[in-house]
Amino acid sequence: MQQANLEGIFEDFMNKESVFINKDALSIRYKPENIPHRDVQISGVAKVLAPCLKLERPSNLFIYGKTGTGKTLVVQRVCRQLEVTALKKQAPLKVIYVNCKMKRVADTEYRLVAQLAREVGEEVPATGLPTDEVYKTFFNAIDDKKQIVILVLDEIDWLVHKSGDDVLYNLTRINQELENAKVCLIGISNDVTFTDGIDPRVKSSLGEEELVFPPYDALQIKDILSDRSRIAFAEGCINESVLSKCAAYAARDHGDARRALDLLRVAGELADRDGVDSVVEDYVDMAEDKIERDNIFEVVKHLPAQSQLVFYSGFLLQNGSDKPFFTGDLFDIYTKLCKKTGLKVLTQRRISDLIGELDMLGLFNARVISKGRYGRTRELRVGIGPTSMNKVRELLESQLGF
Ligand SMILES: Nc1ncnc2c1ncn2[C@@H]1O[C@H](COP(=O)(O)OP(=O)(O)O)[C@@H](O)[C@H]1O
Ligand SMILES: [Mg+2]
Incomplete structure (x- = not known):
């Protein structure tokens, strides 16, 4: 009897229709093909970086804008395309991307430089060496041939918050130490006032070029959601007004695309849990409540x-x-x-x-x-x-x- 029950549960689960066909399209991992409303920023980043195809060092670039304005997405996309083109043109290029907030990699100067060394294939112990030596390991590893190295430091405000701006100072002077390679730094910050407190020399060096990512407005967010929802939801399970509502909520604070995508995903999950066959507007309100509750809970817990x-x-x-x-x-x-x-x-x-x-x-x-x-x-x-x-x-x- 019990076995039959269990089987029934699994059967039910398999047969139950979900509003999603590809929920992953609403997750952070997903890299959308289409990036609406960021043409200016995409070509801005591309123009700054293009000289590396002729083995010239691109200017350093400082990018800032609030969370969810597409900074990470755009930089990663441009760098990926650059790698493809460089390979075709046989231009020696290496892109190193580090998110300073992930896995506490930038909590100390040592940890960050050790991570950079690891990114170029060196083995560095988690602690113990003098920091200078780790710098040297990294420098030597990239300097063993003529190449352009693009070093992307994402969430750089976190790095400075945790370990000060010494490490940035050292990295902005890196080219003086290198004979073969040339390094271009890209710093990405969610905190728009980030440069106020840092060493003016770092500020001017990192900010050779600057690019702002303004918040999206509600209509722009809706376009982003429309694209992604076509991939994520089954036919007829979502409608325009639900997308508008998610977009409006996300634009209320500042135009945060991540927030909008989260709202849409959670609304769908709640609809699935209730076993209904389409997401109606009420689910967006429930999703908003749930997300807020979960966020507060996480903050308080830590x-x-x-x-x-x-x-x-x-x-x-x-x-x-x-x-x-x-x-x-x-x-x-x-x-x-x-x-x-x-x-x-x-x-x-x-x-x-x-x-x-x-x-x-x-x-x-x-x-x-x-x-x-x-x-x-x-x-x-x-x-x-x-x-x-x-x-x-x-x-x-x-x-x-x-
Ligand atoms: N113009 C856009 N088109 C499609 N998706 C976008 C766009 N802008 C942001 N996103 C999505 O919104 C989320 C947040 O973007 P992200 O690049 O991580 O923002 P930031 O780095 O500025 O905080 C990601 O899931 C990203 O795929
Ligand atoms: Mg980001």
Whole structure:
């Protein structure tokens, strides 16, 4: 009997119609053939890099724009095509692409340079060598023949955030050390204010050429979605208004194509889960809720214990109402909870910093208010919606051991 049941479950699963025929077309891994609304940027990158086909060093290039504006996609596409053409023309070219945020490869200068050396086939231990030596290994490996090396550092803001700008300074001066090879640097940043804080020499060297990726507007995002949805969804399972809604939601904050693709994918998954045969607009709202919940959950889960405790204190103060509370109240509760959990009590000043960070993450909404001659204070509210509250509270309690 049980066997028959199990078989039935699998049968059902196999027979159940999905709204998708190729869900992968909505994933980040997927590289679309067609890249609408980025002609200017594609030809911009291509023009900067083209001299490498004549063995001339292209100018360094600095690319910036908010997340989901197609920077990674465009640079990878242009580089891939460049490799194909270089091969045909027998131009010696090597493209090295590193995403500084992935697998913590850029968390220290050592790690990044070791990774670069590995990309060109050298074996470097994960720790232990002097950093200079790792640089030398990398330099020697690329300098063993005449060639142009295009070094793409994606999410370069993360690199600088983690390990400072020394490594960039060293890399921008690399050509002075090389006899045969020439290196062109491409830096890609999601943070548009990234160059404000870095060494001016790095700034001017990296920014020999600059290219901006503006956010997409809702109509442009809809075009992107239309292309991808034709590949992803079965005939008749999706309609124009659903695409428009995803596009409008994604354009609301800033025109983020990744966000739009996520919304569309999750809407489809929720429709599948309900066993309906097409995605209607309501599923976009449900998808928006689900994504927001999942995001908050991930952020809270990875906070350090002290920040979790500060956030939890705010939770208790808010206690379902929408009245604001103040830093001082929060500090009182926080101190009591510290004693309960055995965590060290941080100074009020440090707690203020942590509150500032939570505000930046959107977990708190803070507003500075003046109290006239009594100075200023911060008015706080918990910044997450009621649907996420309970789940987040449970998470905090289990992680903090309450
Ligand atoms: N013009 C476009 N056409 C098709 N897909 C796009 C376009 N722009 C962005 N995308 C898709 O949106 C997502 C985010 O793009 P990505 O290049 O990673 O953005 P960024 O690097 O600027 O954060 C990717 O899945 C990408 O394939
Ligand atoms: Mg990117």
